[in-house]
Amino acid sequence: MEKSSDRIVIAGGGIIGCAIAYYLGLKGVKSTVIERRDVGCEASSAAAGGLWPQAESSRPGMFMDLCLAGNAMFEELSRQLELDIEFRPSGLLHVVEDEQYREEAEKLMEWQLDSGLKVDWLDASETLKLEPSLSEDVMGSLYFPDDNHLNPLSLTRAFAVGAKKLGAEISTGTSVTGIKTVSGRVSSLVTDRGEIGADIIINAAGCWAGQVGAMVDMEVPVEPVRGQIILSEPLPPLFKRCIVTRDVYIIQKPRGNVVVGSTREFVGYDKSVTPEAIHLLHRGAVKAIPRLKSVSFIRAWAGLRPYTPDEIPIMGASDGPEGFLLxxxxxxxxxxxxxxxxxxxxxxxTDGKASIPLEGYRLSRFLRGAEVERK
Ligand SMILES: Cc1cc2nc3c(=O)[nH]c(=O)nc-3n(C[C@H](O)[C@H](O)[C@H](O)COP(=O)(O)OP(=O)(O)OC[C@H]3O[C@@H](n4cnc5c(N)ncnc54)[C@H](O)[C@@H]3O)c2cc1C
Known part of the structure; x- marks a missing residue:
């Protein structure tokens, strides 16, 4: 698809835009990332950093396979990237607290074992042996040894630093304000600091992708979903694995701080932190790990996840002007x-074809009036 002379511009310097610039760089292709504030300043720095393809999936299929393929890349990436991304191959315990949830857990375990994935049922004593700080009310847990965690902002910065070393330009403090086309092809990206000639433009603007899409008269159905998180003071090691309950997830980060997330709120572009959410997250954390009751929580924040109606990303060509990708x-x-x-x-x-087909991720799945299935 790409010719060696093509000018590639990426709108949005979150983790997705920076990762694309990095992987283009590895292929010897230069690109320019346009970010209106700082690298990773939105959802990518608000995230918890969970890498949970198994615990977060409800069924097998195309999307689950993509998540597994993505997860498998981090061990090597953590050695390859220059910055420490705090990757921890921790595993995850999905704690089961009642009979109904146990039935759901059994079903999840069944199809994942059928798919050849690693997952174990642990009874209460086995669970507590692995993580003694959990509440004794636990009935058992599903153990996913391959679901891990890392530092999302460090990873975003590592992609950006790596991309720059490989020839990318990262222009922060620059807003994309328009896109020009000539004869049905993108020709330039307009910013508040001037115009950049472009043969390929990638819309990686997270939950603002709709605004960038509108610049080429395209409806991109991405909306913000707020997530709030609370963070404890640094603590001595309390637990090792990521802990997920019906109410919250909990991760102890390498510096000892405990992260507790998260809410899922459709409140537009409002990034406020609310007392209700802080209370809910704190209560959920203490219920799972009673010792967190006497700990100080020192920070809370909110970020906006880029949500689509089927909860699956939009990637690839756009059916809009030629050279406009998502x-x-x-x-x-x-x-x-x-x-x-x-x-x-x-x-x-670079090759005109991805090694995992992207057809199922195209924007056109929403445009055909097709029934959209949730993951
Ligand atoms: C509370 C919370 C917890 C999460 N936890 C996890 C987790 O544990 N694991 C996981 O895998 N995911 C998690 N996520 C989701 C993850 O953070 C997002 O899916 C991911 O960060 C999206 O990256 P992005 O680059 O598409 O978007 P963003 O990081 O939002 O980046 C988009 C960028 O585009 C820029 N931009 C927008 N408009 C313009 C414009 N006109 N001109 C220039 N720049 C523009 C923005 O400034 C922004 O920096 C979490 C999200 C939240 C909010």
């Missing part, structure tokens, strides 16, 4: 899917 709508999984998205988009651009 990589957005990663919703709850943008950190997990960052590397695989960067890799596949770079393949699409």
């Amino acid at each position: 990589a957005t709508g990663h919703f709850r999984n943008g950190i997990l899917l960052s590397a695989i998205t960067g890799k596949l988009m770079s393949e699409l651009i």
